[in-house]
Amino acid sequence: MRNDSSAANAKRSLREIPKVELHCHLDGALRPATILELGRAQGVRLPADRLPELIRHVQVTKPCTLTECLKVFDLVLPLLQDADSLARAAYELVEDSAQDNIRHLEVRFAPALHGSRGLSTDDAVAAVLRGLARGHARFGVSTGVIVCLLRGLPESRNAAAFESLRRAYGSGVVGLDLAGDESRFPIDAYAKFFERARELGIPATCHAGESRVQEIRAALDLGVARLGHATRLCDDASLLGEVARRGVAIEVNLTSNVRTGSVPSIESHPARTWFEAGIPLSLNTDDRGLFGIDLTHEYDQALLAGFTREELERLANGAMRQAFLPRGAEARA
Numbered sequence: 297m298r299n300d301s302s303a304a305n306a307k308r309s310l311r312e313i314p315k316v317e318l319h320c321h322l323d324g325a326l327r328p329a330t331i332l333e334l335g336r337a338q339g340v341r342l343p344a345d346r347l348p349e350l351i352r353h354v355q356v357t358k359p360c361t362l363t364e365c366l367k368v369f370d371l372v373l374p375l376l377q378d379a380d381s382l383a384r385a386a387y388e389l390v391e392d393s394a395q396d397n398i399r400h401l402e403v404r405f406a407p408a409l410h411g412s413r414g415l416s417t418d419d420a421v422a423a424v425l426r427g428l429a430r431g432h433a434r435f436g437v438s439t440g441v442i443v444c445l446l447r448g449l450p451e452s453r454n455a456a457a458f459e460s461l462r463r464a465y466g467s468g469v470v471g472l473d474l475a476g477d478e479s480r481f482p483i484d485a486y487a488k489f490f491e492r493a494r495e496l497g498i499p500a501t502c503h504a505g506e507s508r509v510q511e512i513r514a515a516l517d518l519g520v521a522r523l524g525h526a527t528r529l530c531d532d533a534s535l536l537g538e539v540a541r542r543g544v545a546i547e548v549n550l551t552s553n554v555r556t557g558s559v560p561s562i563e564s565h566p567a568r569t570w571f572e573a574g575i576p577l578s579l580n581t582d583d584r585g586l587f588g589i590d591l592t593h594e595y596d597q598a599l600l601a602g603f604t605r606e607e608l609e610r611l612a613n614g615a616m617r618q619a620f621l622p623r624g625a626e627a628r629a
């Protein structure tokens with residue numbers, strides 16, 4: 297047990313570690329205060345009109361079901377349907393990242409989910425890039441955008457998002473991701489996007505193995521450089537060995553995995569096992585707004601998952617090598 301002041305000191309020292317965040321969703325990062333302001337400005341009815349009550353509706357602080365988490369996105373997404381709101385969300389995320397001493401941030405979002413008022417996927421990407429550029433100029437955090445395709449979305453909408461990724465790749469957009477419910481929509485149906493990305497030299501990550509270990513195998517076969525979550529990897533020792541051998545990195549999301557019930561507790565999270573197997577790891581928030589956390593909190597949680605402070609510094613350092621930096625940008629990092 298740590299007493300209050302030693303806990304505060306430990307937190308401060310973790311905050312000082314220069315960090316990289318590679319798995320962070322733009323919509324899941326929105327501040328509750330911004331949700332309130334955007335709701336008021338856009339005339340969108342929210343479940344509460346004062347911040348303390350609203351926080352209870354937009355933050356998941358205990359283990360919850362997927363449906364409960366998705367309910368929050370149903371609330372947040374309608375507020376991010378115009379360029380200015382997207383740019384604001386991106387800017388504020390850079391500001392919040394700077395508070396964590398994050399030096400490089402990869403933010404991901406699904407451009408196909410922001411068109412209900414006519415915004416094209418190209419314009420959605422451009423708006424996010426605009427907010428990130430403003431954030432970079434102000435706070436000095438370097439950034440990249442990962443375009444998410446979504447499991448279960450009509451093919452044409454994923455295809456439009458992929459085309460926006462292709463067009464903006466190298467101009468602030470750095471990679472491809474696939475998100476959504478893997479138990480209902482296996483990755484095979486989206487293989488062609490990963491194959492096309494590979495042909496174009498665009499690196500890919502994939503949400504895989506939160507509920508089905510088979511998705512990890514399939515994602516590896518499609519040539520992903522990183523895996524998001526991958527909590528079921530420990531179900532298959534030979535696959536774990538293969539991930540390590542190939543040097544495929546895992547984007548670890550400790551709090552998210554416990555809150556969504558993907559692992560029973562931080563202490564039993566498999567990240568430490570992966571680390572000992574030599575798998576490159578990064579620590580990430582996944583949805584910092586939704587879970588009411590920051591990246592420093594995740595470093596603190598990693599101590600409970602069995603890491604030492606020195607190991608966390610090594611992890612933070614190593615995560616930079618896992619970033620999807622556009623070609624030629626390595627020297628700037």
Ligand SMILES: [Zn+2]
Nearest residue numbers: 321503524582
């Ligand atoms: Zn995620």
